[in-house]
Amino acid sequence: MAGIGRMNIGQGFDAHRFAPDGSGRELWVAGLKWDGQGEGIEGDSDGDVAAHALIDALLSAARLGDIGTLFGVGSDSAGAGQxxxxxxxxxxxxxxAHGVEPSSASVVVIGNRPKIGKRRAEAEAALSRAVGCPVSVxxxxxxxxxxxxSGEGIAAIANALVGFRPR
Structure with missing residues (x-):
């Protein structure tokens, strides 16, 4: 990370309720679609708690607000349907664009499903590609x-380390 000065750490959290049976919602967690793992997650977007917590952690570390600041909130927001x-x-x-470079991140998914272990490497690879630095899951x-x-919902906590390019 040549040319990187000060480093900051940020934390993010997200939680969503699972969609009711028969909703047809796809289950997306840690950037992956989980077929055969039950109904998806309620939300304006795909409800991917791991990705959303990671977004908040990155924005927090960069001192650039949170997911609502960047994408808005609600069914007509920029994040709706994404x-x-x-x-x-x-x-x-x-x-x-603000002179901040992700350096490292981690995400903990909290819930009974999906079972992350069997696809951990795939989830880490998908998130790492999207963020441009190593992400552990x-x-x-x-x-x-x-x-x-109780199986009513799912949550995630994330931490991210970012560096600031000197201006």
């Missing part, structure tokens, strides 16, 4: 506690 990876790519372009459950443990 998938997580193109949103991440747009976020990184926004950071770079881990997962956990809450031992049947709360909305993620």
């Amino acid at each position: 998938h997580g990876l193109p949103m991440l790519e747009h976020t990184v372009a926004h950071l770079r 881990t997962a956990t459950t809450t031992d049947r506690m709360g909305f993620t443990g």
